[in-house]
Amino acid sequence: MKKIALFLFIVFSNLSFAQASLNDYEMALIPSKFDFQKEDNQFRINSTIKAFLKQKGFEVYLSNDVLPEGFTDYNCNKVFVNVVEENSMFLTKLKVEFKDCHNVVLFTTDVAESKIKELGQAYNQALLTTLKSFDKAKYKFSGKTYYDQEAQEKLKGRxxxxxxxxxxxxxxxxxxxxxxxxxxxxxxxxxxxxxxxxxxxxxxxxxxxxxxxxxxxxxxxxxxxxxxxxxxxxxxxxxxxxxxxxxxxxxxxx
Structure with a gap:
């Protein structure tokens, strides 16, 4: 097992053991329904985030999409997207979190708020505003590969x-x-x-x-x-x- 890990390190020399960064991920998974939603893609929040991340260069899917073969075989080669609601009595507040497979937060957008009373409009205004702060991540895929970790998982008990x-x-x-x-x-x-x-x-x-x-x-x-x-x-x-x-x-x- 150590031998294959060493080999893959040589073949894919851009593998890094540094602290995890959002730039180390090219794939992202978005749940079809966040905790505060009553149905899948309510107010088109999930599909809006998906379209946004595709524009930023991610290979991104909703959890209820038809996923490509092997996509779910190994989770630590992708980021998991979550929207956190921080509403108060008169404000709708949202932020977007990007976590790795160990639930470590890699990046969080700024909290954005909306005073609109109609809930659907308020969520969309807050979402579009918070996504604007994603530029602070200065995302650019590093090209990092995860074949050594994936190898160890798949060769266990083969x-x-x-x-x-x-x-x-x-x-x-x-x-x-x-x-x-x-x-x-x-x-x-x-x-x-x-x-x-x-x-x-x-x-x-x-x-x-x-x-x-x-x-x-x-x-x-x-x-x-x-x-x-x-x-x-x-x-x-x-x-x-x-x-x-x-x-x-x-x-x-x-």
Whole structure:
């Protein structure tokens, strides 16, 4: 486990162990209903925040959206958005919080208020005002990756016998390993996203574990822990061997 973490640190050198920052996150999740709302997206508050954050560069979803595959497999690679209501008798007050998976607040907008009596108008006025202070965050995605943490979570208790989505055969050449898809395989009962690659000559199995990125898989083979990924439509298996990075070119056709 330490080996794969070290490997991924080398491959994705922009990984940082510094104090968490809003800039370290590209994905955001907004609840479809906040505590003060009586129904989903009441007064269009949730969808307004979603549209706002998309303009700021986030990949953002409401909790009741159709979420992309793997989005909820690992939570610590995204921020969680919450709207806090601080109403008084004659004022509607709101602020927006951005938290990490450990409930640590990364950024909070200024509290904004509205004196409008009609509740829907008051919420929207306060929301638009508080969102203006988001510029204080000076948000710019740092490019940080979370593949090492995700790897440790997904490789815990893994079962090589669980195969999902596709079985492939391997034809080995002198310089490359070639993969060709041959058939679909039933999904395992626990629905874990594994892809098992079989070497037809040696019957050796290479098991690929999906990540939240479609072109990146985690891999464990003969005590070699690394990643299989595509670069300019060419696939590679990279791993550490004697503390040195080894890169093997693969011809994969999924």
């Amino acid at each position: 079962e090589v016998e669980n195969v999902s989505e596709e079985v492939t055969k391997v034809i080995k050449s002198e310089k490359e390993v070639k993969y060709e898809k041959v058939e679909k395989a039933p999904k395992p009962e626990n629905n874990q996203p594994f892809v098992k690659v079989i070497n037809k000559i040696t019957n050796e199995a290479m098991v690929l574990y999906k990540t939240t990125r479609s072109a990146i898989y985690l891999c464990d083979l003969n005590e070699k822990s690394g990643v299989v990924f595509a670069k300019n439509e060419v696939w590679f298996f990279e791993y550490l061997e004697n503390d040195k990075l080894v890169s093997e070119k693969l011809d994969i056709k999924f």
